[in-house]
Amino acid sequence: MIPCNSVRFGQPSRAATALVCLVLADTTLAVRAADGATATASSSSEGSEAGGAVDGNRFSVERASAWKGRTSAGRWWWQVEFERTRHVGAILQVSGDQAFVFRNAPLQFVWQRSADGTHWSDLPETATTNERRLFRIHRLARAVEARFLRLNIAAAAGAFPTLREVEFYSDPQQPIGFPDWIVVVNTTQDATLPGHGQEFIPLAKSCPGWTQLQSQQICLDTFDEDFLGAEPRPLCGFLSGNFRDWCQVNRESWRGSQEILRHKHLPMWASCGGAQGLAILAETGVDRPWDCPHCRDPLKPRTPIYTHIGHTAARPCGDYSGCVFERGLHWVRTLADDPVFQNLPREFQVMENHCGQIEWPPVGWRLIATAGEGTKTQTQCLRMNDRPIYAAQFHIEMGGAPETSKQLMGNFLVLAKAWGGYSRYLTGPRRPVAQPAANPATD
């Protein structure tokens, strides 16, 4: 992002004036023309005036760098008046007042254009009824002429809408540069965000070359192809662990994950319960009932790919007090020269925290790491054969083995980038993903 050279604030009204960064239609070289434009809004909260959304700072959540509508106003609008009529073909919108969680953001909205600031017409391609994305690029079918553009907001997620940044592009097809960003899924049944699994974010950003990485954390219910497929598209996804046993989980909340797993467009890394979830989705799916080792009918097992390490006493479902656990640092041993293990020794220590385990690789997957010395759980890391999709029993996102975790994370991010990130829309030949060597444990 190239910031505007000059931004003027300090006007007494809500009508903070700013120079909007505009991108010329006839170039893809990030040449920008500064055009005088005035940003205004229906209301603003103290210190977060309309100009904050066009200050050239895309991601800052600082008060002065974003526009925030007044709390509980019910309806809001934010608009820009260009110095002269111009073409608009695409709009980049960065929403919300938290760096990686969608909150206090426009939920239901449409962009409108006007020649006179009085008569408005909708840009129907931008109409959104239930926004979930922090980062959104709207592309129009054809460029339109506008002297004024307005974001008309009918509902906010939270008490008020926040616009961190808005950028306008003349050509609907214009490539819009955007930094790599990751999706982090809280797979617990607790929908609180930020929540479980957010530890993936600082780990990823700590890897050399990834300090500018952006992210969004979402709940399991939000994780689906619609979420991923909108521009700008994510680099990869991470699935957290979870706590309930599988017979007690709402299977419907995993339907989007199942869709994503079947389509295989998104590079993924899943830890512990997230990895078990992927194995169950691959083997059983959400349309058939799931059980757990405590309620399993040995004659009619429902999810036999999932077991517990062992038991010292019989307990009801979800009560793990009679289960054998594996916790803390444990040795794992790689079985294949998978690129995700690059620069790691054949055996290394990782953090474990589980009593459940995956019994075998689902069809289309292979075991690439198993138990090292003193470790009970044999299935330590699975890899989908033809994709950078990994299911690990251990936790790279937990503290305890920081250098190993950083190496694994860095290797995975490089693989995801080489793959092309979320790749549904890629055409033509793609760089093949290095295949692990033959696997004696499963072949």
Ligand SMILES: [Zn+2]
């Ligand atoms: Zn059960």
Ligand SMILES: [Zn+2]
């Ligand atoms: Zn158990």
